[in-house]
Amino acid sequence: MEDGAVIAPPEPPPLPYSLHTRKKAIAFFWILFVVDTLGQPIALYWALWYATDLSHNLVFSIVTATLGGISVFEYFYRLYNLFRKNSRARPLNARKSWLDFFQINFTIVWLILAAELIAGTVPKEPHVRLVAMVLPTVMFYFGAVYLSLDIFRMLGYKAPFRISSTPKGSVMPTALYALIEDVVAVDGGGGQMYRYALRTRYLSSPYFRRMLFEMNCFWSGGSIVCAAAITAIIFTVSQPVAYTLGWSLPFAWAGIWALITIPWVQSDLRREKKAWAENRGQGGIPWTDDITAPTARTRFASVQEHLPNLLPWVREKQSAPSTPSADGAADGASAADGAPAPDGTAAPDGQTTH
Incomplete structure (x- = not known):
């Protein structure tokens, strides 16, 4: 072995976070969320609309006033965790005033929903179908x-601004990476330790990046297609049915997608571990988000071999590993902001050591 050579670890860098120890907290949150976002709006609508003499406008004023309590709490909880002094949840190497990518989108979507609910409930006779379009x-x-981020990624665009822990000017990150980083770090309590560990795994494993890319296409593309189908249903069936389906079908879709995702991810993680052990899970420019890096076949690629016409647009460009150049080295330095140095050393707050 040459002096100075880096010995690759036998497994991909670990992620120091387990859902198994948080089952009760996760179950408690989702029960409250489902009751607040599914059970409450439907139950109040049917009870107040058909069992009382209240005006339709007042019915929807009550429904919308009681809607989204858990989401509002979560929004301000995240703000507090990101802005508080000495926060350990904010993105790596980001200034105190910088929100993570999820919080930015959380804010924008809340503004859109507020406008939608106001437009739907202010008239004397509410626009029931519009209120059914919230989810x-x-x-x-x-x-x-989130699908746009991966399209820009495939086209070779750089991040136009900081996207959570990915600095401006770096390779556009696959959107699911940013989502997982933000949700686990802030909502799940993983903090910057998890952000750093996830970035280490993301930059060191081309297989992991491809898995996240394919999974994001599955969720984002499915979300758009299913939302379009639900919208068509809402504006076709009767108003009471439209309202009920508009608030319930998104949960049915999410449940089905989650049931597909769990074994899919478990299988891909096993494949990644095997590829890494065989030294086929690494490639491209080290510690860089190299979208051309070769990798072992993912579960999706294996299925697609039997169905060659299945979603061909979700393929990232594949080519032989590029030789590091001045430009590649510059991109690698930018992408590694908040990520480990080649020897894997780092300070506790996510700063790299050189």
Whole structure:
């Protein structure tokens, strides 16, 4: 072995976070969220609209006033965690006033929903179908934004601004990476330690990046298609049915997608580990988000071999590993902001050591 050579670890860099130890907290949150966002608006609508003499405008004023309590709490909880003094949850190497990417989109979508609900409930006779579009609107928004990031990534665009822990000017990150980083670090309590560990895994494993890319296409593309189908249903069926389906079908879609995702990700993580052990899970420019880096076949690629026409637009460009150049080295330095140095050393707050 040559002097100074870096010995690759036998497994991909670990992610110091486990859902198994947080099952009760996760279950408690999702029960409250489903009751608040699914059960409450539907139950109040049917009870107040058909079992009382209240005006339709007042019915929807009550429904919208009680809507989204959990989401509002989560919004301000995230703001507090990101802005508080000595916060350990904000993006790596970001200034105190910088929000993470999820919080920015959380804010924008809330403004859109507020306008939608006001327009739907202010008239004396509310626009029931418009109020039923709240969740499909969220699906359209996040699907379009997160799918756009990966389209720009495939086209070779750089990040126009800091996207969570990815600095401005770096390779556009796959959107699911930014989402997982933000949600686990802030909402899940993983903090900057998790942001740093995830970035280490992301930059060191081309297989992991491709898995996140394919999974984001699955969720974002599915979100847009399903939202379009739900919208068509809302503006076709009767108003009571439209309202009920508009608030319930998105949860049915999310449940089905989650059931598909769990075994899919588990299988891909096993494949990544195997590829890494065989030294086929690494490639391209080290510690760089190299979208041309070769990698072992993912589960999706294996399925696509049998169905060659299945979603061909989700393929990233594949080519032989490029030789590091001055430009590549510059991109690597930019992408590694907040990521480990080649020897894997780092300070506790996510700063790299050289």
